[in-house]
Amino acid sequence: MLRKRLGLGLLVAGLLLAFVLPCGTALAKWDKASPDQVQAEMAKGNARFVNQESIHPNSGIDRLTLAGKENQGDYAVATVLTCSDSRVPVERLFDMGVMDIFVIRVAGNVMKTDEIGSIEYGACHVNTPLVVVLGHTQCGAVTAVTNELVGHGHPLERNIPPLVAPIIPAVEQTMKADPELEGSGLVEKAIEANVWQGIHNLFMQSAAVRDLAKSGKIKVVGAIYHVGTGEVSWLPDDKAAAILNEAENDPARAMNPMSSAEGSGHGDGGEKIDSKHGEHSGSGFKSLISGIALILALVLAFVALTQNFKQDGLCGKIRSALETLWHGLRGR
Numbered sequence: 001m002l003r004k005r006l007g008l009g010l011l012v013a014g015l016l017l018a019f020v021l022p023c024g025t026a027l028a029k030w031d032k033a034s035p036d037q038v039q040a041e042m043a044k045g046n047a048r049f050v051n052q053e054s055i056h057p058n059s060g061i062d063r064l065t066l067a068g069k070e071n072q073g074d075y076a077v078a079t080v081l082t083c084s085d086s087r088v089p090v091e092r093l094f095d096m097g098v099m100d101i102f103v104i105r106v107a108g109n110v111m112k113t114d115e116i117g118s119i120e121y122g123a124c125h126v127n128t129p130l131v132v133v134l135g136h137t138q139c140g141a142v143t144a145v146t147n148e149l150v151g152h153g154h155p156l157e158r159n160i161p162p163l164v165a166p167i168i169p170a171v172e173q174t175m176k177a178d179p180e181l182e183g184s185g186l187v188e189k190a191i192e193a194n195v196w197q198g199i200h201n202l203f204m205q206s207a208a209v210r211d212l213a214k215s216g217k218i219k220v221v222g223a224i225y226h227v228g229t230g231e232v233s234w235l236p237d238d239k240a241a242a243i244l245n246e247a248e249n250d251p252a253r254a255m256n257p258m259s260s261a262e263g264s265g266h267g268d269g270g271e272k273i274d275s276k277h278g279e280h281s282g283s284g285f286k287s288l289i290s291g292i293a294l295i296l297a298l299v300l301a302f303v304a305l306t307q308n309f310k311q312d313g314l315c316g317k318i319r320s321a322l323e324t325l326w327h328g329l330r331g332r
C-alpha cells in the first residue's frame with residue numbers, strides 16, 4: 001500500500017514537473033529582490049563609494065568558491081551597460097562584488113546588436129531584475145561625435161566612426177532641442193540624450209526586453225556617472241516608461257522575442273547561431289528537456305519496479321501517456 005502511494009506520488013510529481021517546469025522555472029528565477037530594491041541597494045553602494053566607506057561585499061574567497069559552483073543567474077541582480085572609460089569602474093562605484101553585476105562595456109555605451117544581445121542574455125538568462133544604461137560625464141565618444149557634428153572633428157581610425165554612429169541621433173536631437181547649446185554644455189546634454197537613445201534602441205530591437213519590462217519583472221533605468229565625484233545620478237523612471245510605450249506603438253519595432261522565426265508570423269526573427277561558430281542558443285532549453293526526460297525515465301523505472309501498476313486500468317493509462325510524452329520529448 002505504502003509503495004503504491006509512493007509510486008502514485010512520484011507519478012504526480014513527474015507529471016507536474018513535466019508540464020509545469022518549462023514555464024514554472026521563470027517563477028523560480030525571479031525569486032530575487034524587486035527591480036526597485038536592487039536599484040536602492042545600488043544607490044546605497046554608490047553612496048558608500050562616494051563617501052569612501054566601501055565595504056567590498058561578495059569579494060572574499062567564499063564568494064569565489066560559490067561562483068565556481070553556482071549559476072550566476074541565481075545571484076546576479078543587475079545588468080549594466082556602460083562606457084569602456086577607465087574612470088567608470090562598475091563594481092567599485094556601486095560597491096558590489098563577484099557575481100553581482102552582468103556588465104557590458106563599450107566605448108560610448110552605444111546600443112547596437114552586440115550590446116542588445118548581451119542585455120537580453122543578462123535579463124533573460126542571468127535573470128537580473130534591473131537593467132542600467134549608465135552614461136558618464138566627460139565621455140570621449142560623445143565628445144568626438146559632438147565635435148564632428150559642430151564642424152570641429154578630426155580624422156579617426158577607420159573603425160571608430162561606425163562604432164560611435166549610434167550616438168549621432170542623440171547629439172542631433174540635443175542640438176535641435178536647444179540650438180544655443182555649445183561646448184561642454186552641449187556635450188553634457190548629449191551624454192544624457194545618448195542614454196535615452198540607448199534605451200530607445202533597446203526597446204525597439206528587443207521584444208524580449210520589452211515583454212519583461214511591461215510585466216514588471218525587470219526595470220530598465222538610465223543613469224549618469226560623474227567621474228569627478230563618483231556619484232551616480234539616476235534618471236527619471238517615467239521617461240524610460242514613456243520610451244517603452246513609444247516603442248510599443250512604433251510599427252518599426254522588432255516583434256519576435258526569439259531568434260527563431262518559428263511561430264512568430266512577423267517574419268522578423270533573427271538568426272540561429274551557426275553550430276560551426278558557437279554554442280546554440282537553445283542549449284539551456286535542451287538541458288531542461290533532458291532534465292524532464294530524466295525525471296520521467298526515473299518515474300517510469302519506478303513504476304515498472306513496483307509492479308503495482310498493471311497495463312489495464314487508470315495506472316496503465318497514465319503510464320502509456322507518460323511513455324508517449326517521453327517519446328515525444330526525445331523526438332524534439
Ligand SMILES: [Zn+2]
Nearest residue numbers: 083085139140
Ligand atoms: Zn565614455
